[in-house]
Amino acid sequence: MMNLTSPPGTVEMDDHALIACAQQGDRQAFTELVTRHQDSIVSLTYRMCGDFRLAEDAAQEAFVRVWQNLHSYKPQYAFRSWLYRIATNAALDSLRRDRPTTDLDSLSLADPGKTPEQVAEENLRIGHVRRAIAQLSEPLRMVLILREYQELSYQEIADVLYIPVGTVMSRLNSARTLLRQELLVLLEEA
Amino acid sequence: MNIHVSELLAAYHDGELPSNRQHQVEGHLQDCSTCRAELELYVELSSLLKADVVPYQTPPQRFAAQVQLRLPRTLPSRISQKEGKPPRWALGIPLVLILVWAFLQAAIKVTSLILTADQFFGVAIFNSWISTEGFLETSANLFLFNTLVLVGTTIFWSAWMALWLAWQKNQNVLSIKGGVT
Numbered sequence: 202m203m204n205l206t207s208p209p210g211t212v213e214m215d216d217h218a219l220i221a222c223a224q225q226g227d228r229q230a231f232t233e234l235v236t237r238h239q240d241s242i243v244s245l246t247y248r249m250c251g252d253f254r255l256a257e258d259a260a261q262e263a264f265v266r267v268w269q270n271l272h273s274y275k276p277q278y279a280f281r282s283w284l285y286r287i288a289t290n291a292a293l294d295s296l297r298r299d300r301p302t303t304d305l306d307s308l309s310l311a312d313p314g315k316t317p318e319q320v321a322e323e324n325l326r327i328g329h330v331r332r333a334i335a336q337l338s339e340p341l342r343m344v345l346i347l348r349e350y351q352e353l354s355y356q357e358i359a360d361v362l363y364i365p366v367g368t369v370m371s372r373l374n375s376a377r378t379l380l381r382q383e384l385l386v387l388l389e390e391a
Numbered sequence: 392m393n394i395h396v397s398e399l400l401a402a403y404h405d406g407e408l409p410s411n412r413q414h415q416v417e418g419h420l421q422d423c424s425t426c427r428a429e430l431e432l433y434v435e436l437s438s439l440l441k442a443d444v445v446p447y448q449t450p451p452q453r454f455a456a457q458v459q460l461r462l463p464r465t466l467p468s469r470i471s472q473k474e475g476k477p478p479r480w481a482l483g484i485p486l487v488l489i490l491v492w493a494f495l496q497a498a499i500k501v502t503s504l505i506l507t508a509d510q511f512f513g514v515a516i517f518n519s520w521i522s523t524e525g526f527l528e529t530s531a532n533l534f535l536f537n538t539l540v541l542v543g544t545t546i547f548w549s550a551w552m553a554l555w556l557a558w559q560k561n562q563n564v565l566s567i568k569g570g571v572t
Contacts, residue, residue: 228459235458236451243454244445257449264458327443334440348405349440355407374401381436388435 216280224271231271235264238281241351242288248346249292251335259295263288282360285351289343289361326387333383341376348373395419395426404433485551488544495537 216237222230242263247256266287274283315323334342347358348369355373359366381388396419402408403416420427449457 228462231462232455232459235455239451239454240448243448247445253447257454261454261458261461265461268462323442326439330439330443349437355402355405370402373405377401377433377436380440381432384436384439387439388432 217276220271220274220276220280223268224274231268234267238284242284245285245288245346245351246292246295248334248350249289249343250296251331255295255299256292258299259292260288262295263291266291279357279360281353282357285347285353285357285361286363289347293339329387330384333380336383337376337379341372341379344369344372345376345380395423397426397429400426400430400433404430404437485544485547488540488547492537492540492544495540499534499537
C-alpha cells in the first residue's frame, strides 16, 4: 500500500498515483481521492444546485461515476478537469431529476461573531446574490461558477465544458455583465 | 491618453493575460481612472460572490463512507461497454457476404429455371442474346462462387464467435480481479 500523505505542491502527481492504485481496485486509495476532492466537488455541486442535500447527493454520485469510469481515465489528461466534468454532469442530472426543495435564502448563515442585525443584513445580501446567479442561463451560470468559485483557468473551464476558450470568455463576460446590472445596488454600497 | 483597455480587463482580473499584455494594461491603469473604476467593479463583484460560502460540509470520513456504500461491489472492467462491442466492420463483412450469397442463390435459381424452360419447351427464349452453353458456364461459375462465399461466411462467423467468447471470458476475469481488494 502506498503512502497516502503527500507534501504540498505534489497533489496532482499523487492523484495520479492514487488513481493508478484505484484502477487496480484499491478502495483505500479511492477513498483518499474522495476525501482530497470532497470540498471542491461539494462546493461545485452546491453552487450549481443551490440545495445542500441535492449537492451532496450529486457529489457522491459524481465520485461513484469516477469509480465506474476509472478504467477510461488516461494520466495525460488533467484529473481535476475530468473530475469537474463528471461532477458538473452529475449536478445537472440531479437538478433535472430532483428540483431543489430548499429555498435559496433559507440556508443558515449564522455566524457567532456577528450581531443578529449583521447576520440578517448578510442573509439579505447573499440571498440577492443567489437569486441573481440562479436567474442566469445554465451555460452562463456554469462558466461563472467554475471561474469565480472554483477558480479554474479559462483553459480548464474549456476542458470541463468541452467548449472553446473564446466561448468561455464570452460567456463569462455576459454573465458578469448581467450580474453587475442585477447587483448594481449592492455593488454601489460596496 | 492611451485608448481604453476595457476588453482586456476581465482577462486581466482573472490573471489570464500573457505578460506583455499584462504590462500594457498595468501601464494604462496607472493613468486611466475610467479603466481603474471598471476594474474595481470586477473586483467588487468577485468579492460579493465569494462572500457566499458553502454553509456546511459533511465530515470527510462520513462523506467517503457514504460514497463507499454507493460503489458497486466489483470494479468495472478495463474494457468499457463501447470497447466491448464488436466494431461495425466486423458485423458488416458477414452481412455483405450473406447478401452476396443470397443474390447468387437467386441468380442461380433464375438461371436454372430459364434453362429448364428452354430445354423443356424447346424454345430458345434468350438465344438471341446469350447461348445455352454460356448460361451453363455462367451457372457453374456462379455455383462455385456461391459455394466459396458460403464457406467464407461460415469460417468468418466461426472465427468471430470464438474471438468474442474469448473476449467475454477475459472481461469476466478482469471484473472478478477488480472486486477483490
